[in-house]
Amino acid sequence: MDAARAARTREARSAILIEAVQRGIATLDDLSEWVHRLRPRDAAALHAPLAEAASGAWSVPESELLDLVATSAVLPVAWANPVLTLPCGAALTTPDVWFDDVAMAVMVHSHRFHSQGDQWDDTVDKDGDLVAAGIVVAGVTPHRIRERPDAVLARLDRAYLAAKARPRPDVRATPRHLLALQPSRPAS
Numbered sequence: 001m002d003a004a005r006a007a008r009t010r011e012a013r014s015a016i017l018i019e020a021v022q023r024g025i026a027t028l029d030d031l032s033e034w035v036h037r038l039r040p041r042d043a044a045a046l047h048a049p050l051a052e053a054a055s056g057a058w059s060v061p062e063s064e065l066l067d068l069v070a071t072s073a074v075l076p077v078a079w080a081n082p083v084l085t086l087p088c089g090a091a092l093t094t095p096d097v098w099f100d101d102v103a104m105a106v107m108v109h110s111h112r113f114h115s116q117g118d119q120w121d122d123t124v125d126k127d128g129d130l131v132a133a134g135i136v137v138a139g140v141t142p143h144r145i146r147e148r149p150d151a152v153l154a155r156l157d158r159a160y161l162a163a164k165a166r167p168r169p170d171v172r173a174t175p176r177h178l179l180a181l182q183p184s185r186p187a188s
Helices: 002-006 010-022 028-037 040-054 060-069 119-132 142-147 149-164 176-181
Strands: 083-085 097-099 104-108 136-140 172-174
Touching: 002 010, 002 040, 010 028, 010 040, 010 060, 028 040, 060 097, 060 104, 060 142, 060 149, 104 119, 104 149, 119 136, 136 149, 142 149
Parallel strands: 104 136
Antiparallel strands: 083 172, 097 104
16 A cells, blocks of 8 residues: 555556456455545545446556446446456467456457567457457557547447347356455365
8 A cells, every 4th residue: 555655647556456356365345344444534535446446447448448348338237357368278368458248358459568579469369269259359558548538438339239230149147246256165
């Protein structure tokens, strides 16, 4: 929490809190409690970053994408980072954003986080298992989300309508927040 408070930008504060939750360093409840323990003027700059961490996004661009798709008159409520499986139980790549009614994935591809060595190629290649399962996959970049949000949203609206026009593939999606609520199984 101290690092987030000391960060100079909202984006940096959000990135710190999102990473803490994603890595399991802290729970949302822990972060929320610490924000509420702060003086109101110190806590004010942490409310929006805490909300972004609570969205289920695993990065600031994903959070911005979730905010953007929420403004669409076409798109339903999006899920962040659900677990996808095939009927045989095989796991698929986790999409950044998911529209379950039509089995449509949106992937945020960022050179900043995936450009070391073969990571960029691997990131783009991973979308292939989703496509092979019949899922409509739309790729976006953080730059486009920030600089041309209307164009990104229009493209996602069109992709959603195209996905809606075809039969939904047999893919099971489970929201991560439901997985967190399931009781853990005792070790055998």
